[in-house]
Amino acid sequence: MADQLTVAEVAARSGFAPSALRFYERRGLIEAGRTSGNQRRYHRDVLRRLAFIAAARHVGLTLDEIRAALDTLPEGRSPTRRDWTRISRHWRARLDAEIDALRQLRDGLDGCIGCGCLSLDRCVISNPDDTVAPRGPGAVFLPRPLHPPVEDL
Amino acid sequence: MADQLTVAEVAARSGFAPSALRFYERRGLIEAGRTSGNQRRYHRDVLRRLAFIAAARHVGLTLDEIRAALDTLPEGRSPTRRDWTRISRHWRARLDAEIDALRQLRDGLDGCIGCGCLSLDRCVISNPDDTVAPRGPGAVFLPRPLHPPVEDL
DNA sequence: TCTTGACTTGAAGTCAACTTCAAGTTCTAC
DNA sequence: GTAGAACTTGAAGTTGACTTCAAGTCAAGA
Numbered sequence: 001m002a003d004q005l006t007v008a009e010v011a012a013r014s015g016f017a018p019s020a021l022r023f024y025e026r027r028g029l030i031e032a033g034r035t036s037g038n039q040r041r042y043h044r045d046v047l048r049r050l051a052f053i054a055a056a057r058h059v060g061l062t063l064d065e066i067r068a069a070l071d072t073l074p075e076g077r078s079p080t081r082r083d084w085t086r087i088s089r090h091w092r093a094r095l096d097a098e099i100d101a102l103r104q105l106r107d108g109l110d111g112c113i114g115c116g117c118l119s120l121d122r123c124v125i126s127n128p129d130d131t132v133a134p135r136g137p138g139a140v141f142l143p144r145p146l147h148p149p150v151e152d153l
Numbered sequence: 154m155a156d157q158l159t160v161a162e163v164a165a166r167s168g169f170a171p172s173a174l175r176f177y178e179r180r181g182l183i184e185a186g187r188t189s190g191n192q193r194r195y196h197r198d199v200l201r202r203l204a205f206i207a208a209a210r211h212v213g214l215t216l217d218e219i220r221a222a223l224d225t226l227p228e229g230r231s232p233t234r235r236d237w238t239r240i241s242r243h244w245r246a247r248l249d250a251e252i253d254a255l256r257q258l259r260d261g262l263d264g265c266i267g268c269g270c271l272s273l274d275r276c277v278i279s280n281p282d283d284t285v286a287p288r289g290p291g292a293v294f295l296p297r298p299l300h301p302p303v304e305d306l
Numbered sequence: 307t308c309t310t311g312a313c314t315t316g317a318a319g320t321c322a323a324c325t326t327c328a329a330g331t332t333c334t335a336c
Numbered sequence: 337g338t339a340g341a342a343c344t345t346g347a348a349g350t351t352g353a354c355t356t357c358a359a360g361t362c363a364a365g366a
Contacts, residue, residue, distance in 0.1 A: 008342070018343090019325055027323095037332045039343055058258060063323070088262075095259040099252055105211060106248040109241075161312070171313090172355055180353095190362045192313055216353070313362065320355075325348100332343065 003033045003043035010042045014050040029053060029067050045078050052084060059091045060098065156186045156196035163195045167203040182206060182220050198231050205237060212244045213251065 011018045024030045025040075030049055032040040049070065056066045069087045073079045164171045177183045178193075183202055185193040202223065209219045222240045226232045 006342080017325075020323085022344095023324060035332085037343085039332065057323095059262075092259060092262055095255055095262065099255045099259065102248055102252045102255065106245060106252065109212075109245055109248065159312080170355075173353085175314095176354060188362085190313085191315095192362065210353095308366090310365095311363090314360080316358100318355100318357075321353100322351100325350075327348075328346100330344080333341085335340095336338090 003041050005042040005044060005046070007040050007042075010046060010050070013047055015054070016050060024050075024053065024063075027063055027067060029063065029070060048079070048084070052088070055088065056091070059094060061091075061094075156194050158195040158197060158199070160193050160195075163199060163203070166200055168207070169203060177203075177206065177216075180216055180220060182216065182223060201232070201237070205241070208241065209244070212247060214244075214247075 005013075007018045007021060010016075010021060014021075016024075021030065021040075025032060030042075030046050030053075032042050032046070035041055052070070053066055056069065061069075072087060073083055158166075160171045160174060163169075163174060167174075169177075174183065174193075178185060183195075183199050183206075185195050185199070188194055205223070206219055209222070214222075225240060226236055
């Protein structure tokens with residue numbers, strides 16, 4: 001009987017909107033029990049799970065990746081600290097990679113700004129990874145707080 | 154008569170798909186002349202403009218921001234090296250900010266992974282900027298090449 | 307001249323991660 | 337017992353940056 005949290009409570013304590021909770025449930029990231037009247041009741045474990053989701057989103061993982069990670073948690077028992085540590089261990093490499101990519105871009109920029117070249121095939125800035133073809137439609141994502149608008153220009 | 158480049162040529166040399174070129178034109182980022190038969194013919198200046206767009210996209214600017222920047226270029230003459238340098242100078246601060254944000258996240262992660270806490274309101278990773286409410290719908294963007302998929306987990 | 311490939315348009319589709327809506331149901335406090 | 341807040345559902349809308357489609361028009365070489 002530890003699953004007595006209502007949608008509103010979970011929403012308030014996790015910071016996710018109720019609509020997001022339902023969305024995550026449809027996507028298989030969280031689950032919920034039901035009352036006799038078909039309303040959701042959450043186990044408190046869901047809060048830690050949501051904290052993990054929030055963290056992973058900040059690191060830049062997609063919901064699919066997050067679900068894959070969550071799927072490796074043990075069934076039948078509450079995850080331990082060690083479980084959470086295990087599945088978030090890979091984040092560091094990811095962040096390191098992103099930081100490095102950004103740093104390369106910035107350092108290239110320092111050289112490039114001076115020359116004003118912006119050559120499509122030579123400039124590090126306009127062509128960072130020496131490819132020409134971008135692929136696929138749709139959007140590419142960055143964790144929310146890392147992409148603040150810059151005031152001037 | 155320097156505007157003799159066809160869509161296909163500009164697409165090939167810029168790496169942008171023809172559909173993207175038309176899209177950018179509608180959004181006011183580039184322009185093109187027309188033949189008597191209404192087909193587009195580009196001035197070669199458009200290539201450098203597209204290089205700027207590509208670079209700005211990599212840095213993470215939105216098309217609206219890019220258009221705003223391009224709008225400050227002088228009319229009537231081809232932009233000089235100095236012009237390009239001027240409008241891309243602000244990128245460095247932007248990149249620095251993003252790198253810093255990522256680094257903070259990573260450093261917080263080092264402490265957090267060990268403790269496995271992932272507390273919704275205390276953990277740096279699950280709540281990097283001490284906010285609770287995310288705002289608005291839609292997507293948040295990171296420059297394409299900076300967000301590679303990670304293989305395991 | 308004819309064919310074929312390149313081009314034109316507006317409208318609609320895509321992707322991720324949600325939010326909003328409408329229309330109805332349940333829970334809880336009085 | 338009832339008001340009203342909280343909940344339910346599926347469907348459709350939002351955002352940014354494009355792509356894809358259908359139905360036709362243009363350009364260039366043989």
